[in-house]
Amino acid sequence: MEFKDFAELQSVSTLRQLAKNPYSLIRKDALSPRRISRYRCSTCGFDALYAAQQIDDQVLEVLQKLADEAEVTEKFRAMKSGAVLNFITGHESENRQVLHTACRDIFSDSPLEPEATAQAKEQLARLKSFLADLDNGTLVNEHGQSFTTMIQIGIGGSDLGPRALYHALKRYRLPGRNARFIANVDPDDAAEVLVGLDLSRVLVNVVSKSGTTLETLTNEELMRQAFSAAGLNPAQHMISVTGAGSPMENPAKYVTSFNMYDYIGGRYSVTSMVGGVILGFALGYEGFVEVLRGTNAVDVAAEEPLLKKNIPLLMALLGIWNHNFLGRATLAVLPYSQALVWFPAHLQQCDMESNGKSVSRLGGAVRWQTGPVVWGEPGTNGQHAFYQLLHQGTEIVPVEFIGFRKSQYDNEVMVKGTTSQQKLLANMIAQSLTLASGRQHDNPNKSFPGNRPSTLLVAEQLTPYAMGTLLAIYENKIAFQGFCWNINSFDQEGVQLGKIMASRILSEISSENIGNMEKFSLDAPEISLLEAVGLR
Amino acid sequence: MEFKDFAELQSVSTLRQLAKNPYSLIRKDALSPRRISRYRCSTCGFDALYAAQQIDDQVLEVLQKLADEAEVTEKFRAMKSGAVLNFITGHESENRQVLHTACRDIFSDSPLEPEATAQAKEQLARLKSFLADLDNGTLVNEHGQSFTTMIQIGIGGSDLGPRALYHALKRYRLPGRNARFIANVDPDDAAEVLVGLDLSRVLVNVVSKSGTTLETLTNEELMRQAFSAAGLNPAQHMISVTGAGSPMENPAKYVTSFNMYDYIGGRYSVTSMVGGVILGFALGYEGFVEVLRGTNAVDVAAEEPLLKKNIPLLMALLGIWNHNFLGRATLAVLPYSQALVWFPAHLQQCDMESNGKSVSRLGGAVRWQTGPVVWGEPGTNGQHAFYQLLHQGTEIVPVEFIGFRKSQYDNEVMVKGTTSQQKLLANMIAQSLTLASGRQHDNPNKSFPGNRPSTLLVAEQLTPYAMGTLLAIYENKIAFQGFCWNINSFDQEGVQLGKIMASRILSEISSENIGNMEKFSLDAPEISLLEAVGLR
Secondary structure (H helix, E strand, O other), X not given: OOOOOHHHOHHHHHXXXXXXXXXXXXXXXXXXXXXXXXXXXXXXXXXXXOOOOOOOHHHHHHHHHHHHHOOHHHHHHHHHOOOEEEOOOOOOOOOEXXXXXXXXXXXXXXXXXXXXXXXXHHHXXXXXXXXXXXXXXXXXXXXXXXXXXXXXXXXXXXXXXXXXXXXXXXXXXXXXXXXXXXXXXXXXHHHHHXXXXXXXXXXXXXXXXXXXXXXXXXXXXXXXXXXXXXXXXXXXXXXXEEEOOOOOOOOOOOOOEEEEOOOOOHHHOOOOHHHHHHHHHHHOHHHHHHHHHXXXXXXXXXXOOOHHHXXXXXXHHHHXXXXXXXXXXXXXXXEOOHXXXXXXXXXXXXHHHHHOOXXXXXXXXXXXXXXXXXXXXXXXXXXXXXXXXXXXXXXXXXXXXXXXXXXXXXXXXXXOOEOHHHHHHHXXXXXXXXXXXXXOOOOHHXXXXXXXXXXXXXXXXXXXXXXXXXXXXXXXXXXXXXXXXXXXXXXXXXXXXXXHXXXXXXXXXXXXHOOXXXXXXXXXXXXXXXXXXXXX | OOOOOHHHOHHHHHHHHHOOOOOOOOOOOOOOHHHHHHOEEEEOOEEEEOOOOOOOHHHHHHHHHHHHHOOHHHHHHHHHOOOEEEOOOOOOOOOEEOOHHHHHOOOOOOOOOHHXXXXXXXXXXXXXXXXXXXXXXXXXXXXXXXXXXXXXXOOHHHOHHHHHHHHHHHHHOOXXXXXXEEOOOOHHHHHXXXXXXXXXXXXXXXXXXXXXXXXXXXXXXHHHHHHHHOOOOHHHOEEEEEEOOOOOOOOOOOXXXXXXXXXXXXXXXXXXXXXXXXXXXXXXXXHHHHXXXXXXXXXXXXXXXXXXXXXXXXXXXXXXXXXXXXXXOEEEEEEOOHHHOOHHHHHHHHHXXXXXXXEEOOOXXXXXXXXXXXXXOOOOHHHHOOHHHHHHXXXXXXXXXXXXXXXXXXXXXXXXXXXXXHXXXXXXXXXXXHHHHOEOOOOHHHOEOOOOOEEEEXXXXXXXXXXXXXXXXXXXXXXXXXXXXXXXXXXXXXXXHHHXXXXXXXXXXXXXXXXXXXXXXXXXXXXXXXXXXXXX
């Protein structure tokens, strides 16, 4: 395995040349049926239709060469096998393995990294038994009643992934089971979640790897006070997911604790106990295992070195084409599925925290663009909101559409001879074609420039398995892009400085430090801003 | 009033020169207390702290000149007074007045556009009486019970604004009153909203100006069927907000109907009956009037021609500086308030649909960038998600932070000597300073380049009045930017082509058109994609 900087790859200079004259989607017959059927790739139940990208066979060939030069599938295989890939050469770094894939590599007799998978299986067995205790009435509240609501307290990776998947899969909840999420240190977040809730039936799941995350500790304390105020014993209503040996692994304070491991980064932790406990509570153990089955299927399929046969790899390289060579600053992910309402926010985290980097693996500053800004909302809602800019704005935004042939609830209504689901899909197709082809018109305000690229990602139905598949498609796409850009997609040093600064300020204003002020004396700008917002 | 293209303004070439060497925020003492106190602007209870923008007095002076050259406050005043500003010269266009401001210009004895304000007052009086009927038991369900839940069916402007404000102000709900929203044509959206709901206590508010919006009609039909299936009479459970004379103004089908007018665009319609009915239901009549009071105060204050004294104008010009002169493609709006969770999505609509344009008012293609991509999530959540890219990515993202000195619920907990609200604000300040100042470090991975600009927007508490203020700050900022770019911010031709294409496809697959296919024969690409997603 060799790490070469993006700008040093031969294919990069070829692609720069090709980008001067990209495939035009507005030419007559630019989107022929032959092109549509050729530019279609299938992986684990998803089809990627990418005829509406500004590429041709030659570009695809050189993108393939880029992937080969960067040895992306080798690195991916090494990652899954336990190589230390969370590092920067020549500088202090986390120096860790990257093994979120291990916690779903549970269906094979010979997992790629047996130790991590054994740990995952142990946690899964504990989860299964915990869920059985809830089901069979062994684990109940003070009055012998079952728990009906689980509130997850966590932030970032301990929040967005589980939240996105729970909302995506609410349809498949067990009867009488609900989940809620508290993330923000904003006290109004927790207050709003608690309105009208019967605390006696609530189980709180506190999730923090270190057991020291400020927001999470604050909200945990708030929940403990709420239980006490309701005459309930907090220790009977709280469980935790945390690193082995953290202060949150404490039987005096939690009914039980599950473990998470250093080799799984927060934003990749949905398929560990971070997502497992709450998804298992809501969907049942088998529901969560179905999610794992979907992710694992993609983890295996994504070893395929040919991008035409590997959706995550294909999407990674199409993204690089749009971002680095055609100069598009952002990527919109637009699911035509209301259940995926939180998925763009999760992807935003997973992608931007992974690839929003400026240092190469070799320790130097990058001289090429790394991750784009990722954003999105469900369609058709977005069509009535920001699509104006997508069609006629001066910023060109590549789009990834996501759609399903069948709805989840089958609660259909026929209006004007078509079902809602048909309307949803017809709109998605119409948008993709319109963005690509544009339209000339005598009235310039009714003209559409076209040449705005998109990919359609389509599967049968948003089931737990399909959700796992979709999740792993994006996780692996992000890793592939990081390998191409030769950056470390697995650390997040960029969030540290803000934390340090916030702690300094809080120390200054803390009532615990009165009389000890000189120790934390702040700089002039901080003091000025504190005064401006009324904190001083 | 004269309409000059952006590129023709004298100040634009001066700003291009100045942008070659923008103010450096990473120099020692770049953020002096003096600068912080000088670069502070107050409007209607909000403070904008903009010391962390890459500007100095000279840049501000030329930005002021730009605003003067583009005659923005004159145009704003003309807009409020009823001038036809929704037009493109020399081409067919909507040719309408732009009068969302009129529906809050109700507190003065001499409104700027008396006719539109009279219509708004008439609708308000009808709303007041309708809400009184709900309160005093005149308007009840089949069993004489009160209505407890209002579901708004609408999409785009009839959804995002009301939804954002409802979530922001949930704290102030009347006892026993709730709201829900169905927008997406995705049948799972409605199905999910209806889970566990007692339909007998539900009042549905269908909102569509034309009365013909496909998504809205579909969801309305779905609700009617749900009422009938529950043995209830749909006509007793539905009201509408629609244009006068639309098919939705039908006493046989709706308990009552309120009116909206052509001179208010969907994305600016929150303060009309589009938001008024559901906000009035949830907060009470006086709560909604407080929102109007806040918006109106800003509408008045925003006539101030000096940007240093006018937050919407200041933010408009700072946005133009970052976007057109420093080349930043996107804008992140990051509220440190969980209640504002839907506000970025509303702004995304309001901003990108208004200013995502490519045609100048004079009818030619623009030769300058118009609106940026707008996105965001609440802090501190985002800090654990995408802030990595904000601090260390290769895309530079200007930020607008929004914060409040007090929480809404006052449900505080002290951890380590500070309250949650203090932690929230301390984090917001820390992020702004860190983005601006950066940090040099021997380890390149722990270095922060800095010079990433932000503004802090701070008010006392998120009340209905403050929410109105915040809304109008952004609405007017967007209008000011459109005046500078010399585009029509009030139409949305860019959404039409996709609609037409979707209708063509739906006609083709509609069961109503079997045997009549040749009439709607589709092009080859459409047919190929229909087959690929299983619609044919």
